[in-house]
Amino acid sequence: MTAWRVLFTMLTILVTTGTCAAESPSEIRWVNATSLRLEGQGWPGETRPFRRLPDRAEGKVPDKVWELSGNCAGLAVRFVSDSSEIHVRWTLSAPFTMNHMADTGISGLDLYVRRDGGWRWMAVGRPDGVExxxxxxxxxxxxxxxxxxYLPLYNGLTRLEIGVPAGCLIEPAPAWPEGTKPIVFYGTSIVQGGCASRPGMAYPAILGRRLDLPSVNLGFSGNGKTEPEMADLLAELDAAVFVIDPLPNMGAVPVEERINYLLNVLRRKRPGTPVILVESYGNRGEPARSGRRPEDTSVNEEMRRAYQKAKPLWGGLLTLVEGRTxxxxxxxxxxxxxxxxxxGFHRLADALEPALRKALGR
Amino acid sequence: MTAWRVLFTMLTILVTTGTCAAESPSEIRWVNATSLRLEGQGWPGETRPFRRLPDRAEGKVPDKVWELSGNCAGLAVRFVSDSSEIHVRWTLSAPFTMNHMADTGISGLDLYVRRDGGWRWMAVGRPDGVExxxxxxxxxxxxxxxxxxYLPLYNGLTRLEIGVPAGCLIEPAPAWPEGTKPIVFYGTSIVQGGCASRPGMAYPAILGRRLDLPSVNLGFSGNGKTEPEMADLLAELDAAVFVIDPLPNMGAVPVEERINYLLNVLRRKRPGTPVILVESYGNRGEPARSGRRPEDTSVNEEMRRAYQKAKPLWGGLLTLVEGRTxxxxxxxxxxxxxxxxxxGFHRLADALEPALRKALGR
Incomplete structure (x- = not known):
């Protein structure tokens, strides 16, 4: 019996190896990522395959926001394969580095596998250059x-292909169950994922995996300023919940007015959709002479006022997460x-997860 | 009374500001770091100020180990100042980057302040180039x-100066209390600090702060192979405890034999000094077909044999920390x-701290 099992196993290995093997790179079958399931886009099907805002946002949102919407933060390709090896080739929009963030986070790829009812990290694609x-x-x-x-956090892509040995299966992952809505995150570089070591460690990505929901990352480095035009765009999205985390970029803009506008437009256009407002945790370096805690900033005070004013109208659907937590x-x-x-991203996810679970009724 | 206090405070500010202010860069007083308290060197006072091994190790240890000993991992300057601002200028040995680690960790500086009985992070020095x-x-x-x-983890320095406005105090920090011994860490790139975001986040640095002891980092990226020559050098150090973490680099060398040699030499030359052996946690990517847990590697099995053999001779001074923890x-x-x-480094520090406290009798 044991001998038969060994023989059977060996035959199975021979057969399956025979139908899906790569002995030279030319035997890899490359599949365009756009033919698989591209996720994390609020507006899918636009002309630019890896952009986070719709074509018509150009000229409507500030130029810098439009430019940053070409960064692939939060975009991910979900697919099914039976291959024993996964190859990738990707072309970046441009060379780009920062001296406080690893290139793997800026321009790399990050692979997870669905296992034991969750997502487990598998491998990182370390970039060497544009190609x-x-x-x-x-x-x-x-x-x-x-x-x-997951696609690069701080760079764009002009090409992304996934390769498996010829004969191996590769196909789009199953769609989410009917009616599944994404968590929509809006904010700054912190939302975009600066300075995660890998794309999967941006906090919207961590929370998407933990809650097993699609996650839309609308973080715009240095430019999460809650402009009314951006608020109008956000309200176009049919979200499970909105997470609003723009304050660290709003020191020079009217916070209370803009948060008021955003809350009004969301309540009018997306009634019944919960909203989580996230305070700023300030600067964690040694506090200067004021003696204030880093999270006690005027932007937080302004947002708290907007929150207090709006709260009675929201019937429990509006939450504020304090910066100190x-x-x-x-x-x-x-x-x-x-x-x-x-x-930090792990801790941010820990801090926000209970508010998200409550908002989602889980 | 209150008015007097206000007046007194204002006068104090005026006076102290007057004696220690920088209105132009030329007013900065630059102090050579070597004239302050340079810590983390097992062999201080050698000809090369920022090297981790003594001059005589050249030609004795493998060339690559000697070369890596020029990386400043674990070196730190401790000093006292009353300045409201701290400037730094540093010259790196050479341009060097890696695509999975931020330049701040590779070539940056990392400032902490002693506060509330511990160390608190203050600021990072982000490198732009060699100068x-x-x-x-x-x-x-x-x-x-x-x-x-803290000095760069994966680069060397040819110059390091700390600047304060003219008239401000800057002097070496007080020496450690008489008889204070360092924690000595030996191992691989993981000990050296790859891929921490800042020099202070390498696990030997975290543990040095948590235990408030000097910490000597003898991590050699890709080259923690426990050569007998290296074991002999380690045994020269009068350590509070030795933390031995070389296994991920020892796949191709006789682990049991080398760990036996190291333990013998430490027991002979440093009787009474506790030793902590750290297993490898293996590769955390998706395990391949073997189905073994990533930490169940043959290097761990070999080290466990060396540990079991040596344990009866050590009277409780020898500890093994399991990879899975x-x-x-x-x-x-x-x-x-x-x-x-x-x-990961935060978790490594959490995992090793209890073993260190026990070894140190705290």
Whole structure:
């Protein structure tokens, strides 16, 4: 009996290897990512495949916001494959580096696999330049699995292909169950994912995995200013919940007025959709002479006023998460006082998850 | 009375500002870091000020180890200043980048302040090139404080100067109490600090702060192979405790034999000094077909044999920390399956701290 099992296993390996093997790079079958399930787009099907805002936003939102909407933060490709190896090749929009964030986060790819009812990290694609081709993972058991590949946080793509050995299965992942709505995150570089080590460690990505929901990242580095035009665009989205986290970019703009506008437009156009307002945790570096805690900033005070005013109208659908709860007391969770490291993003996700679960009735 | 206090405070501010102010960059007084308290060196006072091994190690340890000993991992300058601003200028040994680690960790500086009985993060020095000059922090209250500046994890320095406005105090921090011994860490890139976002987030640095002890980082990226020559050098150090974490680099070398040699030499030359052996946590990416947990590697099995053999001779001074306890179950704490992010380093520190406290009798 045991001998038969061994023989059977060996035959199975031979057969499956025979139908899906790569002995030279030319045998890889490359599939355009846009033919798979591209997720994290609020406005799918526009002319630019990896952009976060719709074509008509150009000229309507500030130029810098439009430009940043070409960064792929939060976009992910979900697909099914039975291959023992996954290859990727990607072309970046332009060379771009920052001295406080790893290139893997800025321009890399990040692969997860659905396992044991959740998502487990699998492999990272480390970029070497504008053109990249990598074997992400090999030696996997030959069985059908669902994979999710996150795209670069601070760069755009002009090409993304996923490769498997000829004869292996690769197809779009199943659609979400009918009626599934995404979590929509709006805000600053912190929402966009600066300075995560990998695209999957931006906090909207972590929370999307934890809650197993699609996640739309509308973080715009330095430009999360809650302009009325941006508020109107947000209200176009049929979200499960809106997470509004723009304050660190709003020091020079009328916070209360803009948050009021945003809340009004969301309540009018998306009645019944919960909204979570996120305070700023301030700068975690050594506080200057004022003696104020870093999170006690005037932008927080202004948003609290907007929240208090709106709250009675929202019937429990409006939540405020306080800045002091977002990061650790040790002040070790940012790289520069402002941008979370993976430690900071993990803590941000921990801090926001209960508010999200409550808003989603889970 | 209150009016008097206000007047007195104002006068104090005027006076102290008057004696320690910078209105133009030329008024900064630059102090060579080597004239302050340079810490984290096992062999201080050698000819090369920022090197981690003694001159005589050249040609004795493998060339690559010697070369890596020029990286400043774990070195720190401790000093006292009453300045409201701290400037730094530093010259790197060479341009060097990696695509999975931020330049702030590779080549940056990282400033902490002693506060409330511990160390609190203050500011990071972001490198722009080989030559750098930065204002790290400003606006601090004018009072005497102890500061600690960590040096680059993966680069060397040919110059490091700390600047304060002319007239401000800057002097070496007080020496440690008589008899204070350092924690000595030996190992791989993980010990050296790859891929921390800032020098202060390498796990030997975190643990040095938590235990408030000097910390010597002898991590050699890709080259923590426990050569007998390296073991002999380690045994020269009068450590509070040795933390031995080389396994991820020892796949191709005789682990049991080398760990046996190291333990023998430490027991002979440093009787009474506790030793903590750290297993490898393996590769945290998706496990391949073997089905083994990532930490169940043959290097761990070999080290466990050496540990079991040596244990009866050590009278409780020898500890083994298991690989499965080191990182999280979520496998989210590395950038590439091997190198911890700040989340991973925080978890590594959490995992090792109890063993260190026990070894140190705290």
């Amino acid at each position: 990249n081709e990598k074997l992400l993972v090999s030696g996997l058991p030959r069985e059908r699995r669902e994979l999710m590949l 977002l990061l650790g007391e040790d002040c070790e969770d940012t790289v520069d006082g402002v941008h979370p490291t993976d430690l | 750098n000059e930065k204002l790290l922090v400003s606006g601090l209250p004018r009072e005497r404080r102890e500061l600690m500046l 080191l990182l999280g179950e979520d496998c989210e704490d590395t950038v590439d399956g091997v190198h911890p992010t700040d989340l």
